[in-house]
Every structure is written in structure tokens, then in C-alpha cells.
Amino acid sequence: MSKQIKVALIGNPNTGKTSVFNSLTGLNQQVGNYPGITVERKAGVCKLPKGVKAHILDLPGTYSLNASSLDESVVIELLLNANDKDYPDVAVVVTDVENLKRNLLLFTQIKDLNIPSILVINMSDRMRKKGISLDIEHLEAELKTKVALTSTRKNEGIDLLKNLISNYKSLSTDACLDISQIESSYFGNLQRIFPNQQLYKLWLVITQDVNFGQVTKKKIDALSDFKVKSDTKLKRLQQKETIKRYQFINAVLKKGKTVDLNAATDLRIKLDRILTHKVWGYVIFFSLLMLIFQAIYDWAQYPMDFIDETFAALSELVKTTLPAGVFTDLIAEGIIPGLGGVVIFIPQIAFLFLFIAILEESGYMSRVVFLMDKLMRRFGLSGKSVVPLISGTACAIPAVMATRNIEGWKERLITILVTPFTTCSARLPVYLIIIALVIPEGSFLGLSYQALMLMFLYLLGFGMAVGSAYILHKVLKIRSKSFFLIEMPDYKVPQFKNVGITVVEKTKAFVFGAGQIILAISIILWFLASYGPGDDFNKAEEIVTENLSSLELSEEELNQRIASYQLEHSYIGIAGRSIEPVIQPLGYDWKIGIAIITSFAAREVFVGTLATIYSVESEEGEPIKEKMRGERNAKLGVPRYNLASGMSLLLFYAFAMQCMSTLAIVKRETNSWKWPMYQLVVMTSIAYLAALIAYQTLI
Amino acid sequence: MTLADLKRGQVAIIKDVSSPYIPLKLLEMGCLPGNQARLMMVAPFSDPLYLNINDTHLAIRKETAVHIQIELSNE
Amino acid sequence: MNDIIQNILVFTSVGIAVYFLLKKFVIPAKATKSCGHDDCGCH
Incomplete structure (x- = not known):
């Protein structure tokens, strides 16, 4: 039997974690769901030297182990449960060289769980442009790990990473931070009661409402000493923990990373100034939307007509060649037209996902959220509702799932409730065929009546979504803590x-x-x-x-x-x-x-x-x-x-x-x-x- | 003075983040006492704020920014 | 002969199709556990 290694890929959003995953596994991946919940589970296989196989699990992007959403809690649940079948032999933590400081926070947390960890510093191709230089040896020594400097764009460092994965047994499992430093009396007490447990794990169980092995939150709560800690006190301790971690990271990076500001050229500011401008920002955004609809309606038409005719011909062919009878009829009249109704969708779906992927990958989507937040709030929505409403034009299912990063429950609920009004791609075949049948040909200002009708239907969908959001906002009596926080990643050319x-x-x-x-x-x-x-x-x-x-x-x-x-x-x-x-x-x-x-x-x-x-x-x-x-x-x-x-x-x-x-x-x-x-x-x-x-x- | 009082391009040092209205996530992004914050951009209709805090670029609403105490920096 | 075979094939296909749809829409609905009343769904 060949050797198998289980690898968990962990990292902040926007660090190129998925690119690393794609580089390691190629098209050799399976997308599914975690049992019982709708968080997407992406896994793949990577062949390592000497016939070793690595099973790579791409965990949802998370900023820290303190989970604030369902996606993030998947990460902590897995890392705390050594009996889970996916529990990794080695954790690969992906970071972005430009945001190393913040990305290392998660890395120190994972190290503190004593899991063998490899630090991937990605996007090394941007170092020169940003004037960044790294002292890898220093980083490896201070963080007690091995570093792989990678660039998925130039396909560099992936082989080094594969080597590190196959030699994972030589990695140190020492923690970065002594958690008891935060408040020695509290943590000393905790350790006395659970002498065989690791402190950081206990701490996570207390703060996160998760269980691991034989120690559950209830069990800890049952011991009166720990019950008395109120939420505000716990939060203060978490704050202290975060400060301690940053102190450690700042000390490491002081020598480990230097930035020559003179060498840095900042395209970001120039682009931001245009893309979030109070006039041009909206003009560009709406022009992009128009372009997307044009692609779906116009460009996709040609392959769709072709598919339609091909299936009609195929059905005819089956009827004439197969022996006559009921089963032949079933194939020609039931199965082939039915399948044709699905296949005809492919061009439109592909176009939609293409545009959405490009907008996400380039970093532009965050600017749209920033630009739209104040407007959307008037309707009881959040700037982050724009993403579900746009992806709702592909399909309401991923769109409803995309609402997860909206922090306020009321804003999120309203977004979920109104998203199905947006014109999803499944409505398109219905619209297209009815429009072709009943709307006369002819044009107005260079736009055909049929195209105008389709545009009207899209606008109607958005209008209904926003209008009903406003009504729900007034009607629903839900109090919820709402806050809004979004990272503004640097612009990147999307990777093909x-x-x-x-x-x-x-x-x-x-x-x-x-x-x-x-x-x-x-x-x-x-x-x-x-x-x-x-x-x-x-x-x-x-x-x-x-x-x-x-x-x-x-x-x-x-x-x-x-x-x-x-x-x-x-x-x-x-x-x-x-x-x-x-x-x-x-x-x-x-x-x-x-x-x-x-x-x-x-x-x-x-x-x-x-x-x-x-x-x-x-x-x-x-x-x-x-x-x-x-x-x-x-x-x-x-x-x-x-x-x-x-x-x-x-x-x-x-x-x-x-x-x-x-x-x-x-x-x-x-x-x-x-x-x-x-x-x-x-x-x-x-x-x-x-x-x-x-x-x-x-x- | 709070983060919401900054003008575009101004730099400040964060002083106090103990208000319960500040989410832990924001602290984890580097919004901690002693760290630097620069106001990069203000969205149309003067909200949200686009900041560079401790080398992280992020956007928050004014309603959160008013709870973050700062001191102007001369940089 | 041809007629009988074709009929058998039709009924088998329909049977498979019905079974598939039932499995897809009826059974998972029962399998879903309730996950408490907090906002963050199942753990």
C-alpha cells in the first residue's frame, strides 16, 4: 500500500489559497458539502515524490480560529477533533507576502494547537514591485516551521512545498505563544482542573462553543470557577491574547521582513480613486453590469441556437434508426428533448460564472461593496448584499449561501428573502423563448425590442428585490447587532x-x-x-x-x-x-x-x-x-x-x-x-x- | 478624538479599543492600541470608511469607527 | 418480441426515475436535523 498524507490547506481570504490548491491538485479535485451543512468542501489529490499521495483539503478561508461564521467554524471544528477522518497530518498555512503580519495571526494560532505546520508565503512575484525582502531563515527559526516561498502565477515554489509536505514528520510541533501569559491565575487554574489537556484547546472550547474529545463546553461550565467569567471578561482576555500575538509577530517581522518604500509603486491608490469615485465608480459598475447582460443575451445566443437544432436533429435520427416502439419514443420524445433543455444552458451559465469569477479574483467586488453600502443600507440591506444579488443572476442557491459573510442577522435575513427575485439563469430559457414568440422584431435607439424586454425583466427583478427589502426592513422587528467589516484586497490580474x-x-x-x-x-x-x-x-x-x-x-x-x-x-x-x-x-x-x-x-x-x-x-x-x-x-x-x-x-x-x-x-x-x-x-x-x-x- | 473624525490622508495612532461595540474580528485585523491608522478614502455619501490599519486595508462603517479612540500622528 | 422488450425498458426507466426523485427530495428532508435556534446554523 502506498503512503498517504492528509493535508489541510488553511489561510485568510484573499491570500491565493485556492490558487495554491489548484497548483497542487490541478483538475484532480472534488467539490461537495460537509455532511449536514452547506459549507462547500473542496478536496483533491496531489502526487508527491516516491509514490506518496497527499489528500489535500481546502478549508474555507478564515481570519482567525475565533469563528464568526459557519464557514469559519468548520475550520476550528476540524482542528480540535483529532478523531475526525479529515484531521490533518500536516497543516499548510497560506499567507500573502504583502499582508504577512495579519496572516501570521492565524498561523500562530494553528501552531499553538501543536499541529505540524508549513508556512506558505504566496505571491512572491509581487515582492520586487512592492520593495519587500524576506529573511527566510530568520522566519523559520522564530516561527519554528519551514517556509515555502511560492508564486502560483509563475509556478514557483510548488515543488519545494511538495517536498516539505512529504517530510512533514521533521516539522516542529512547538507552540508560538505561551497562552498562560495572558492571565496566569486564570489559566493556571484551568490547567489544574484539566491537567491532561492542552491549554489553548481548552481556551478555544471556552470561547468558541465547540467540543473536542471528552472535554465539552458544558463540562467546563459545570465547574463553578469558570462559569463566573462573563462575556465581557472573556472578550477582554481574547483582546489581550490578540495583542500578545501581534507583539510576537511584530518582533519576528522586524528582522524577518523589510519593505523599501521607495521601491513600492502604488497602483492601488490610483485605481481606487477612479473605481470608488462618486460618479465614475457607479458609471463603471453599471457599465460592467450592462456588459455582462449583453454577453448572456447576445453572445450566448449562437451556441444556444446550435444546441437547440442539434437536439432536434438527434431526436429525429433516433426515431428513424432505432426499431420503432415505445422505448424508442421515450428516448426521442422524452429523454433527448429533456436533456436538450439542460445542455442549452451551458453557454449562459459559463458566461455568468466567468464574469463573477473575474470580478472576485481581481479584487473589484470589494470596491463594489464599499461603493454600495450606504445606498443599500437605506433598503435594510448591506453593501455585502450586492454580491448575493449579482450572483443571484446566475443561481439563487450559491447567492443565498454567499450571504454568510453579512455580519448583521437582520440584513442577512432580508438579503436571503429577496435574493430569489433577481433573475436567475434558470428563468432565461423561459424568458428567451417567450420573448422570441411574442415580442415583435424592430428596434428602438439601436436596441431591439426583444433585448429591451429582457433588460426590463432584469431590472424588474432587481427592483422587486430592493423594494421588498425596504418593506421587510420596515416590517420585520428583529434587533440584531450589525457591524460591517470588509477587507479591501490589492488589485490583481485574474489568473486564467x-x-x-x-x-x-x-x-x-x-x-x-x-x-x-x-x-x-x-x-x-x-x-x-x-x-x-x-x-x-x-x-x-x-x-x-x-x-x-x-x-x-x-x-x-x-x-x-x-x-x-x-x-x-x-x-x-x-x-x-x-x-x-x-x-x-x-x-x-x-x-x-x-x-x-x-x-x-x-x-x-x-x-x-x-x-x-x-x-x-x-x-x-x-x-x-x-x-x-x-x-x-x-x-x-x-x-x-x-x-x-x-x-x-x-x-x-x-x-x-x-x-x-x-x-x-x-x-x-x-x-x-x-x-x-x-x-x-x-x-x-x-x-x-x-x-x-x-x-x-x-x- | 475617534477614527470617524479623521480626514482623508490623515494618519493617527489607535489609543483605545475597549468599547463593546468593536468586534473581535476588527482587533484581529490589527486594530489595536499603538498601531497606525490612515484614512485612505471615504465612500460616496460619506460612509463607509476605507482605512489602512497596521498595513491591512479594510472598510468599516462610521457607526463602528466612532468607538475607536485615536490620537493624531504627525507623520 | 420487440414490443415486449421496449415496454419492459420503458417501465424500468420510469421506475428508476421515480425512485431517483423520491430519494432526492423526500428522504433528505427527513434526515435534516434541527440545529437549535441560534443564527449560526448547525454545528
Whole structure:
């Protein structure tokens, strides 16, 4: 059996920890969740010399072991629990050479847990430009560790790091700080009661509300000596601890790091002055948003049309080549159109994640937060709500998770509640197809009506989000300590590799996550549409032929009528017609009704469902858009998808909470069913009313 | 004098951070007595403040800054 | 013969699809533990 080493990658946000992870593991990584919680768990394998394998766990970025969010508590839970299967043999602490002082705080804390640790000083390529020089030997001696000076941009130092990892057994496990220095009487007492435990671990258990091994917080609390320490007193001790740590770090760095200010050229100030300017700052931000929407709408159109036609052709090919029968029908009418409905998403998702990754990587996102905070606060939101609202244009799920770094609970809750109003990418296929069907061609000031309509829908989403935030801000009676703190990292040119990996990983996760569900739903739908109870379904051919015998119909037309009749009496047709009274005032027929119900799993299923239903009904393999164009509203003698019903559908999808996964994530993040249920009821009611008004006024 | 009274470009030495309204996280970022703070930029509508504290660049709201006691430095 | 095989395949696919959806949406909902009433979620 080959040797295996467990490595935990730890570091402050913005230190390039993920780049180090990518350099070590390449595409050899798996993204999942920690059991029971939604914190992303990234793990990968790295091959070391002599056939040794390193299992690398990329822990969430954290500023210290004093956790203030769920993501951060993952780190401390793991490091305190030696029985955890992920408990590392060696900790690799990633720091940024420019912020070494602050980054070392976390390093000293990890050293104090007696875990063998390697110090990675990253971004060494920026040293010369900033006039920084390091005395590595001095740092290694004082910090009792081994240092790897790396630059992921230039791919330097990674081999050294791999070597250090394979020789982890020679690392010192001595602590940096004697924790009892903080207050000798208090810590002396603690040690007397728990003689076999390490003091710093005990201290973390007391302050953090975590447990390790046999010592739990309750156990410590039960001993009266320690109960008397009030929160303010504990906080004062934590403050003292922090000061002690910085004293130690400052002493180490005095000789270990020198900065020649004359050599430093500061691009940061110049860029900040423009990007956070009271006029240009907003102009640049909104221009960037416009560019992103342009990319999603315009550039993604070409690959999407191609995908649409390819799947229609594929379906046709299957029908002609495979032996005729029900299973062939299932593939051609159920599975292929269903899958096409997912694959068609890839270009848009990829574009969105590309832009978001670039904005994050470059350091620009922090400036947006800074720029928007005061404005957002008027609506009961935080500057940090901008990030979820923007990533909400990709998908509400990561967006709701991105609210975690909002410190105030009220601001965070409001952000979670209003984020699903932003136009996520799952609404796009619905919007695009309806817009193409009902909005006339033509242009206004060089912008096509269709593009304007899409832009209006995006603005409507943002407007609803901000407007309802304002109402919630006034209505919700929640007192919460709110403070706001954000690091302003230096600007960096995004690394192609990092951005690429993010885009590939996120797109893959989206396609496979949604893809499986859509595939399953399309199979079931096809089944329900192709089978039915009783004579009406099974003897459809005879019934229709008899009823229409007086009319002189061509064979093709007759077959069409039979198929429609059969569909109407299939299981799905029966279900659909039973809800028709509810949706008829909105201008929908039962087929659209079914699509609305199934799209509750995920909005994009709407198009897939209609594709399946219309495929069962018709023989020719034409793109779904053409099939929809051919649908008629028999009662009124107009196309089924006209301006009135189209607007009604667009508004319905703009407001309705049509996504099970989002509800599930909101439940997890707010820890109660109350909030997702409010969302579901309120948003769906607004959607129904808006759609009703639109249809009744336009018809 | 508090951090909220600084003008753009001014440098100060932090004196006292014992107010309960100051989060531990801010202290961990280096906002500790004796350390230097420089006001880099003020956001439009005069809030939040963009500071350089002990070589760390960060932004906080005025409502937090008013609890941090400082003394102007002649640098 | 072809008809029977195709029918078997259809029913198996539908069965798998139903099982998959149930597993995805019904079972995890029951498995979620409650995590107290504080803001910071499960520990």
C-alpha cells in the first residue's frame, strides 16, 4: 500500500489559497458539502515524490480560529477533533507576502494547537514591485516551521512545498505563544482542573462553543470557577491574547521582513480613486453590469441556437434508426428533448460564472461593496448584499449561501428573502423563448425590442428585490447587532487557471445537479403523457375517426387530431385539465399549467416539459420554438402564445418562487421552515396577481 | 478624538479599543492600541470608511469607527 | 418480441426515475436535523 498524507490547506481570504490548491491538485479535485451543512468542501489529490499521495483539503478561508461564521467554524471544528477522518497530518498555512503580519495571526494560532505546520508565503512575484525582502531563515527559526516561498502565477515554489509536505514528520510541533501569559491565575487554574489537556484547546472550547474529545463546553461550565467569567471578561482576555500575538509577530517581522518604500509603486491608490469615485465608480459598475447582460443575451445566443437544432436533429435520427416502439419514443420524445433543455444552458451559465469569477479574483467586488453600502443600507440591506444579488443572476442557491459573510442577522435575513427575485439563469430559457414568440422584431435607439424586454425583466427583478427589502426592513422587528467589516484586497490580474477551473467546476455542478432531476422528470412526464386510463385514451383512434367522419380530413390531419385527443385523455392531460380553471384567467391552457407545475422542481423544466408534451403530440422533429408558435388558442382563434398570454407568463416567472432547491437552501440557512414558506406564499401570490392583471388588460 | 473624525490622508495612532461595540474580528485585523491608522478614502455619501490599519486595508462603517479612540500622528 | 422488450425498458426507466426523485427530495428532508435556534446554523 502506498503512503498517504492528509493535508489541510488553511489561510485568510484573499491570500491565493485556492490558487495554491489548484497548483497542487490541478483538475484532480472534488467539490461537495460537509455532511449536514452547506459549507462547500473542496478536496483533491496531489502526487508527491516516491509514490506518496497527499489528500489535500481546502478549508474555507478564515481570519482567525475565533469563528464568526459557519464557514469559519468548520475550520476550528476540524482542528480540535483529532478523531475526525479529515484531521490533518500536516497543516499548510497560506499567507500573502504583502499582508504577512495579519496572516501570521492565524498561523500562530494553528501552531499553538501543536499541529505540524508549513508556512506558505504566496505571491512572491509581487515582492520586487512592492520593495519587500524576506529573511527566510530568520522566519523559520522564530516561527519554528519551514517556509515555502511560492508564486502560483509563475509556478514557483510548488515543488519545494511538495517536498516539505512529504517530510512533514521533521516539522516542529512547538507552540508560538505561551497562552498562560495572558492571565496566569486564570489559566493556571484551568490547567489544574484539566491537567491532561492542552491549554489553548481548552481556551478555544471556552470561547468558541465547540467540543473536542471528552472535554465539552458544558463540562467546563459545570465547574463553578469558570462559569463566573462573563462575556465581557472573556472578550477582554481574547483582546489581550490578540495583542500578545501581534507583539510576537511584530518582533519576528522586524528582522524577518523589510519593505523599501521607495521601491513600492502604488497602483492601488490610483485605481481606487477612479473605481470608488462618486460618479465614475457607479458609471463603471453599471457599465460592467450592462456588459455582462449583453454577453448572456447576445453572445450566448449562437451556441444556444446550435444546441437547440442539434437536439432536434438527434431526436429525429433516433426515431428513424432505432426499431420503432415505445422505448424508442421515450428516448426521442422524452429523454433527448429533456436533456436538450439542460445542455442549452451551458453557454449562459459559463458566461455568468466567468464574469463573477473575474470580478472576485481581481479584487473589484470589494470596491463594489464599499461603493454600495450606504445606498443599500437605506433598503435594510448591506453593501455585502450586492454580491448575493449579482450572483443571484446566475443561481439563487450559491447567492443565498454567499450571504454568510453579512455580519448583521437582520440584513442577512432580508438579503436571503429577496435574493430569489433577481433573475436567475434558470428563468432565461423561459424568458428567451417567450420573448422570441411574442415580442415583435424592430428596434428602438439601436436596441431591439426583444433585448429591451429582457433588460426590463432584469431590472424588474432587481427592483422587486430592493423594494421588498425596504418593506421587510420596515416590517420585520428583529434587533440584531450589525457591524460591517470588509477587507479591501490589492488589485490583481485574474489568473486564467483559477477562473477557468471555477467556470468548469460550477458549470459541471449545475449541469449534473439540475440535469439528473430534469432527466428523471422528463422520463416520468413522457410516461404520463403517453399512457392513460379508460377508453378515451386507449380507443382514441376509433372515437376521433367516428366523430370526425363527417369532415373530409387528410390522413395527416386526422393523425394529428388523434394524438391531441389522446394527450388530452392521458394521465397528464387529466391532471392538467383539472387545474385549468385556476390558470385560465391568466391565459394559459392545461399544457402550460403542467409545465408550471413541473417547473417547480427548477424553472428551466418549463421549456423541457412543453418540449416533451408537444413532441408526444406531433410527429415532425422541429425545434420547440416552432412547435410553440404553431399552438393555437381554439376558443379565441389566436395563437396560444400572444402578447397577452406571453406577458402574463413572463411576469409570472419573474415573481414566482418556482424552485424547490432554493426553498431547501433557505430553510437550511435560516434554520426554520417559516421563512421559505413565507417566500413561497408571498412570491407566488404576487406572481399570480401580476400575471392576472397583465393578461386581463392586454387581451 | 475617534477614527470617524479623521480626514482623508490623515494618519493617527489607535489609543483605545475597549468599547463593546468593536468586534473581535476588527482587533484581529490589527486594530489595536499603538498601531497606525490612515484614512485612505471615504465612500460616496460619506460612509463607509476605507482605512489602512497596521498595513491591512479594510472598510468599516462610521457607526463602528466612532468607538475607536485615536490620537493624531504627525507623520 | 420487440414490443415486449421496449415496454419492459420503458417501465424500468420510469421506475428508476421515480425512485431517483423520491430519494432526492423526500428522504433528505427527513434526515435534516434541527440545529437549535441560534443564527449560526448547525454545528
